[in-house]
Amino acid sequence: MSESIKLGLFTYDVKNGLGLIGYNVDEHEHAHIIVETSKCNDCSHMMCVWGCPAQCYNFRDQGLEEMKFQYEDCVECGTCYIMCDQGAVSWNHPRGGFGITYSQG
Amino acid sequence: MDDETDFDVIIIGAGFAGAATAFQLLKEGIEGDRILIVDRGEPIGSKNLTGGILWGRELDDFEEYLGNWEMDCPGIERCINHKKVGFLNNEDALFVEGRFASWDGTGGTEEPSQRSSWSVLRAKADAWMAEKMEEAGIFVMGGMKIDQLHIDGLDHDSYDARDLTDPAEDSGKGTAQKWKVDNLPKELVEKIRNGTISGIVQDGEVMTSKVVVIAEGSNSVLTRGYHFDSMLHAQSKDDMLLGVKEVIHLGKEKIDERFNCFAGDDERPPSGMAMELALSLYRDMSHEAWEKYPNTKGLYPRCGGFFYTNRDTVSCGIIVQLKSLPEGLHTYDLYQAFKAQPAIAALIEGGEAIEYGGHLCPEYGLHRMPHRFTRDGAVVVGDAAGLVFANGMQIQGMNNALHSGKLAGKAIAKCIADGDVSAKALDATYTKSLKASYIFRDLKRFEPATKFLNNPANFTWVPELVGKTANRVFREIGEEKVPAEKVLLKVRKEMRAKNKANKKGMGLFSMLKLALTGRKL
Incomplete structure (x- = not known):
């Protein structure tokens, strides 16, 4: 875990948590979320980064110069779509049968 | 008339709202093979997650299809007879605890009808409900995402499903955000937003029905795209909560023992504990975050905790108001x-x-309900319609989902029988009964509570004050005893001296104002 993620008193090993969930990851060309990361450079708040419970958005919080998004770990909650007001996030559910598979729920 | 459409009713989403609609339609005499439910x-169930308790016995109405659901449904976990409300700061915890022998039917009365509160795991529960729907003869299809609704006289190829949700290329920022659909021709948009809905489109294929029921749940792309709620179309962070939870395995015996639960027998389900918590855990984290990201200085996350016992696991999580999340704090x-x-x-x-x-x-x-619950040929139910009730002690959504589904089922059956499924006819039945139901009465009665609950005090100094006061009242260190109210005042004084934010927030006037709004709870 990088230094910056240790901000605050507690850190959750989110990737370990996500390792507990089943996924059926769709191919890149069918990614259900598409982020136009060039728009992120002017964003002053990165609320997608803070809101996403699955750490799909990595940016200055991780010491990165550019927004790095990956849809594979997405839990399909929709928080990023709500948080982004930069017009950068295109959001839809994955194709039927793809994406997260909760076994408990 | 039956031959005109592929189905009488197509339901999108096989959660509680969708399932209740389907079962109710059967009860009203619609044939199972005229109902299609897709998920x-x-x-089915693998996309669902709850941080909640199922209240009430709405499922009893479907006994003919579900049988003894409280014993047989795998996702209906434990009957809650033990309820706790807690105030937590980083060190102290004070719980108010109620244990009600009558709630699980083991004490007081043996009436099973007393059992009315359940911990639930939805992936399991929804899968079971889907089986029951199939057994009842309903067409159930999993792994099917609906891209578009079919609209009378509109070629679905004339727009792309993603046009409805994607930002436009010339999108502005903040409130000036534009969506691709805003750039489509006006007549087309008018049809998308107000035309008669008569089916669904999946992978380019159309399936038609007299009525479409949108039961997609809390993150409903179709509700947004087809403009049941114009607010949803843009940003809705003001009134959205994010739940983050873990299911933690402890084993049945350990849970029975640790939480003093009734183990269950052949006739009665195991009992369990449910707990909701007011948190003031985030002060230090917030202050640290503000230093690095001063944009949201002064913002504390409004966050509550929940903890429920399931059969062999516990559900442990938080629920945070998205608009209160400061920069610099990850929800996880x-x-x-x-x-x-x-x-x-x-506990874990x-x-x-x-x-x-x-x-x-x-x-x-x-104040933020969708502006319409119906369109010509369509209704929206459950979480997709925002039918969730929150008063701080309880968040209820699942019973509302079931209830709204029933009302929709009744209304749709009547409208189909009358041969009029227009928005007007559906409003006169579904929307009318919804607004007269306990769902709306609860929402109305507790509207003032929102003001109280949104007060930052409840997420900062109140739980801290309660916890610290309890710490000292209960502690015996061989000194002269001090009355509780004096301890409270002393703790308040110390907290005010220690923290600038407290000095202002915990002024007598602020506290009085908080108490006055709290009275309306």
Whole structure:
């Protein structure tokens, strides 16, 4: 875990948590979320980064110069779509049968 | 008339709202093979997640299809007879605890009808409900995501499904955000938003029905795209909560023992504990975040905790108001701080996390309901319609989902029988009964409570004051005893001296104002 993620008193090993969930990851060309990361450079708040419970958005919080998004770990909650007001996030559910598979729920 | 459409009713989403609609339609005499229910999860339920308790016995109405649901449904976990409300700061925890022998039918009265509160795991429960729907003759299809609704006289190829939700290329920022659909020709948009809905489109294929029921849940792309709620189309962070939770395996025996639960027998389900918590855990984290990200200085995350016992696992999580999230705090770290609080850590000790997840929960209240629950040929039910009730002690969505589904089922059957499925006819039945139901009465009665509950005090100094006061009132260190109210005042004084924010927030006038709004709870 990088230094910056240790901000605050507690850190959750989110990737370990996500390792507990089943996924059926769709191919890149069918990614259900598409982020136009060039728009992120002017964003002053990165609320997608803070809101996403699955750490799909990595940016200055991780010491990165550019927004790095990956849809594979997405839990399909929709928080990023709500948080982004930069017009950068295109959001839809994955194709039927793809994406997260909760076994408990 | 039956031959005109592929189905009488197509339901999108096989959660509680969708299932209740389907079962109610059967009860009203619609044939099972005239009802299609689709869900994007494969298996059904695999997309669902709850941080809640199922209240009431709405499922009893479907006994003919579900049988003894409280014993047989795998996702209906434990009957809650033990309820706790807690105030947590980083060190102290004070719980108010109620144990009600009559709630699980083991004491007081043996009436099973007393059992009315359940911990639930939805992936399991929804899969079971889907089986029951199939057994009842309903067409159930999993792994099917609906891209578009079919609209009379509109070629679905004339626009792309993603046009409805994607930002436009010339999108502005903030409130000036534009969506691709805003750039489509006006007549087309008018049809999309107000035309008669008569089916669904999946992978370019159309299936028609007299009525479409949108039961997609809290993050409903179709509700947004087809303009049941213009507010949803843009940003809705003001009234959205994010739940983050883990399911932690402890084993049945350990749970029975640790939480003093009735183990269950052949006739009665195991009993369990449910707990809701006011948290003031995030002060230090917030202050640190503000230093690095001064944009949101002064903002504390408004966050509550929940903890429920399931059969062999516990559900442990937080629910945070998205608009109150300051920059610099990851939601998963908020969860970790909750999990690490000593009182919570003790409860999950020795457990193994088996699932992690996140899910949105609408908290619209009456002021932000969708502006319409129906369109010509369509209705929206459950979480997709924002029918969730929150008063701080309880968040209820699942019973509302079931109830709204029933009302929709009744209304749709009547409208189909009358041969009029226009928005007007559906409003006169469904919307009318919805607004007269306990769902709306609850929302109305507790509207003033929202003001109280949104007061930052409840997420900062109140739980801290309560916890610290209890700490000293209960402690015996061989000194002269001090009355509780004096301890309270002393703790208040110390907290005010220690923290600038407290000095202002905990002024007598602010406290009085808080107490006055709290009276309306």
